[in-house]
Amino acid sequence: MFKNLTKRLSNIIKKMSGEVRLTKDNTENMFREIRISLLEADVSLPIIKKFISNIKNKSMGKEILYSLTPGQSLVSLIQSELSHIMGAHLDKKHFQLNLLTQPPSVILIVGLQGSGKTTSIGKLSKYLQKNKKKILTVSTDIYRPAAINQLKIVTLESGSDFFPNITNNPINIVNSALKHAKIHNYDVLIIDTPGQIGINKIMINEINLIYKIAKPVETLLIVDCMLGQDALNHAKIFNNMLTLTGIILTKLDGDARGGAALSIQYIIKKPIKFIGTSEKIYGLEKFDPIRMTNRILGMGDILSLINSAKENINKISAKKIENKIKNKEKFDLNDFKTQLIQMKKMGGLNMLIEKLPYYIQQKTNKSNVNETEKKIRRIEGIINSMTLYERKKPFSIKSKRKKRIAAGSGVNVQEINQMLIQFKQMQNIIKKIKGNSIMKIIRNIKNYIS
Structure with a gap:
């Protein structure tokens, strides 16, 4: 996803590596290149301005300490600012799921149709099983029978259990699933909600009703990175109308420019908790702002590999x-x-x-x-x-x-x-x-x- 951005930033750093000091003259072109790189990556303009301003203030007239080259100093500054935008300054607990509640812990999944909601539930189920959790999933999407069947398929593929719909009333479905989860000692109940082409009041009202009944410990918004700035706009609306606790970014393995991944935490002030790295059932990773920054800057993510x-x-x-x-x-x-x-x-x-x-x-x-x-x-x-x-x-x-x-x-x-x-x-x-x-x-x- 970040190939073009990574290539550009790597070239900028290479150009600066021969300079003795970061000055106004030799950094003017660098800032222009960084600005273009971030714009091409579809990063939000307010974030770009803030990002450039912070680096500029910290780099002007900065002496190169010890054996550091200007390029290395620049990498350090860019790395620090990028990771800050994505939430590196926040406590690590901020990015973790809150499952320390009386079982079953309820996770509510929301998002637009086609954003990868159902697939993400299957991946999340697989991920939670690594922590020895007993998982139950249920769909409240009574409008698209295919959505229910899809959730059943990905749930069974993940090795978790699926609660079948016994009624066309979403509230009754949730009540029945909660009762079943308690009786059968499930650790986590994941609820899939209806996804539509666009956000509307009927959709939000229904999700709010489900929220009141289910009392979720986590309400996770699924964001499709392929949508670029539209993804940010949708996230803002969801955040204003629902009590979100976090975000799952999907399709980071695609050809999208990645601006949403860089911008979303900073703009809506909700943590990115997971990223989808492939279409496969195990293609879900915990989000780490520092490791994501390293990946963007071309430093790799060896820790994630390990x-x-x-x-x-x-x-x-x-x-x-x-x-x-x-x-x-x-x-x-x-x-x-x-x-x-x-x-x-x-x-x-x-x-x-x-x-x-x-x-x-x-x-x-x-x-x-x-x-x-x-x-x-x-x-x-x-x-x-x-x-x-x-x-x-x-x-x-x-x-x-x-x-x-x-x-x-x-x-x-x-x-x-x-x-x-x-x-x-x-x-x-x-x-x-x-x-x-x-x-x-x-x-x-x-x-x-x-």
């Missing part, structure tokens, strides 16, 4: 594979498939690369990465078309079996031969890997399938 690995790597599966390696058992195709799934849960290669520093991203051939992603999907399809015996003993697969597997996975026999050769090479490498190194296997998978 956290993603910790959250998504199945420790039991990892331990099982490590034990096999220690005991000199063969790493088979079942193990290989497990590692492919672990990598997909971390967001795939493209998502991993986007969290690396910008100078590394520049050296990465996007088309090669996309081709590798396709190969990974094909390999998974090939393995899924095999019997358990074939996965355990892949080199027992002869001509007849290869033809059957090729037909089942939609590839040709040559691709199966190539995969088996590459898998043999990978087996040989893994023999040399010591224990406690499951991350080495995941990191190197790309090398064996490129």
